[in-house]
Amino acid sequence: MKNRRAPDIADPPVPPLLPPPPLPPGEPMAAMDAAWLRLDTPTSRMVIVSLLMLRPSITLAALRAQVEARLLRHDRFRQRVVDEAPGPRWEEDPAFDLGRHVQAETLPRRRAQSLEAALKARVADLAAEPLDPAHPLWAMHLVEAYDGGSALIVRVHHCIADGLALIAVILSITDGGALPVSAARVPPGGAEGEGWTDAFLKPISDWTVRALQDRASRAGQPQGGKGSKDGKASKDGKASKGSKGAPPAGDDGSAAAAEFLSAQMASDIAALAIVEDDSPTRLKGRPGRTKRVAWGHGVPLDAVQAVGKSLGVSVNDVLMSCVAGAIGAYLRAHGDDTRGQEIRAMVPVNLRPMEDAWQLGNRFGVVPLVLPIGLSNPVQRLYAVHSRMKALKSSLQPVLAFGLMAAAGLLRPEQQRLLNDFQRKATAVMTNVPGPSAPLQFCGAQVERVMFWVPQSGDVGVGVSLLTYAGQVQFGLLTDAGLCPDPQAIVDAFEPEFQQLLTLALMLPWEAGA
Known part of the structure; x- marks a missing residue:
């Protein structure tokens, strides 16, 4: 009997390698x-x-x-x-x-x-x-x-x-x-x-209500179909357009509100559209890839608040006036004539409720604040900043800027000229963020200082950062090395500018019982 050859035992088939499961669409x-x-x-x-x-x-x-x-x-x-x-x-x-x-x-x-x-x-x-x-x-x-x-x-x-x-x-x-x-x-x-349409429209409602209430308060005109308690005239002594008497029955002031919103929006769109270029200082130009960073020792927040209260302005007014003074001093130290010169800083304005601050994403608009760097008198400069900030607070420019940037975010990268044109009108980006009032602990250590620096887009070469932490206002700069190779000189000029205002505030007469 012939030996039969045992049949080959084939290895089990190897399943083909499958690609990893696709990620969720995101x-x-x-x-x-x-x-x-x-x-x-x-x-x-x-x-x-x-x-x-x-x-x-x-x-x-x-x-x-x-x-x-x-x-x-x-x-x-x-x-x-x-x-x-x-x-x-x-x-x-x-x-x-x-x-x-x-x-x-x-x-x-x-x-x-x-x-x-x-x-x-x-x-x-x-x-x-x-x-x-x-x-x-x-x-x-x-x-x-x-x-x-x-x-x-x-x-x-x-x-x-x-x-x-x-x-x-x-x-x-x-x-x-x-x-x-x-x-x-x-x-x-x-x-x-x-x-972005929801995020755009919701802040408009809040800003409009506040602006309408402020305008009605100053003008003493009726709101919501009821007469004013004061009966005061408007600033120019005349009743504002559309405000004579109560609105039509059932209107609840919506027509007046719509008219005000339309006029305010048209004015602010025009203001954003026709913004002129800044004064041509050495801080303005095309940035390169090398950056410089600087920071100072900080100034006490309670001292800043005291200056603001004594002079009848806000803490932001005081800080931004000192920044303008420091920049002007830096330019004059380099031989520049700053007389009559002004630069524009894009200032972010928060558009989210503070209780929602933990939610990530970007929910802010910007306003173009003109800084009078040519004014060397600290009081004159402070009230110039105060006046301009007051005018911006009642405008819709932050919301309109939010909408502009959100709309530009839908464009393809090659269409981003819209954003760069908007940013080109400024020399600096300036932001002021409130931090915690008490020192923090992190991994068992005390956080002695917190600082941050904001980025600049387009041809903006100077980023100014103000952060309040543990009772101190920290001042930091991020600059382009070609446009501002020594930002520490600007930072070092900030405290002397503040000390001038503090000295003047201390020289004012004290109120009885204060």
Whole structure:
């Protein structure tokens, strides 16, 4: 009997390799946030940079544990941006690695360079460095050993949040910071999911109501079908148009409100459209890729409040007047004639309720504030700033600017000239963010100082940042190295400008019993 050959035992078929399951389609990016994504260029990175000075020092392990437990509860810090034809969208990063975003580093330091100068140089380098577009657009750099403590540099792209929202997030990740229950995910239709038309129209209602009430209060004209208690005439002694007597029955003042809104909007659209270019100072020009960073020691908030109260102006008026004085002093020190010169600063105006500040995204408009840098008299300059700020507060320009930027965010990148033309009318971006009144604790260390720097778009080469923290007003600058190579000189001129106003305020007569 012949031996039969055993049949070959074939290996089981190997299933073909299947591609990984597709990621969920993701959430479309809000138009206002997309505008900031589009504005990012090699010469102007749309990244908000902040610096926390901690004492004693903290470790990288403690920082990563804190970030993982608290910061990553916000979706945006786990999501990357996918920018495709329909528009950018947020999606979970399949290769998310916390170690990529939170790193320790040794501070580079040249021979004879001070420790603070080395830190400023490192912050400036990071302000010009792009974030990796393949992963979530944020990073933390921990200098573990710095002057007996640690220095934490945080970079977050402006498309994730504005300055007010980021301050709220920083508060939430500190030791004992309250994190809202819904912070991990905003419900559909919430602040992040709103269409830009809703976000545009809602603030208009609030601003219009306030403006109408203010105008009616000053003019003493009837509102809502009822006569005025005062019966006072308008500023020019005549009744305003459409305000004679009560509105028609059942109208409830809607016709007057619509007329006022239409007139105010037409006036503010014209004001935005015909804005002239700034005075041609050395601070204005085409920026390059190298940046400079500066900060000062800060001034006491209670002293600023005392000056404002004594002179009948707001804290913002005092601070912005001092910034204008410092810039003017810097230009004159370089031999420039500033007589009659003015520059324009784009000032952000918050358009969200303060209780919603923790929600990410960008919800602000801007107003073009003219700074009288040619006025060397500190009191004259203060009241000039006060007058201009008062006029801007009753305008719709912040809301209109919000709508302009949101509409531009829907455009393709090659159509972004609209945004650049809008920004070209200014020399600086100036923002003032209120921070916590008491010192914070982070990873067991005290946060001794918090500073941040705002990005500039287009041909704007100067970013002015004012932050109130633990009773101190911190003043910082981020500038283009070619346009303003020594921003520290402007920062150093800020406190003397404030001291002049403080001295004048102290010389005023005290009220009886004060």
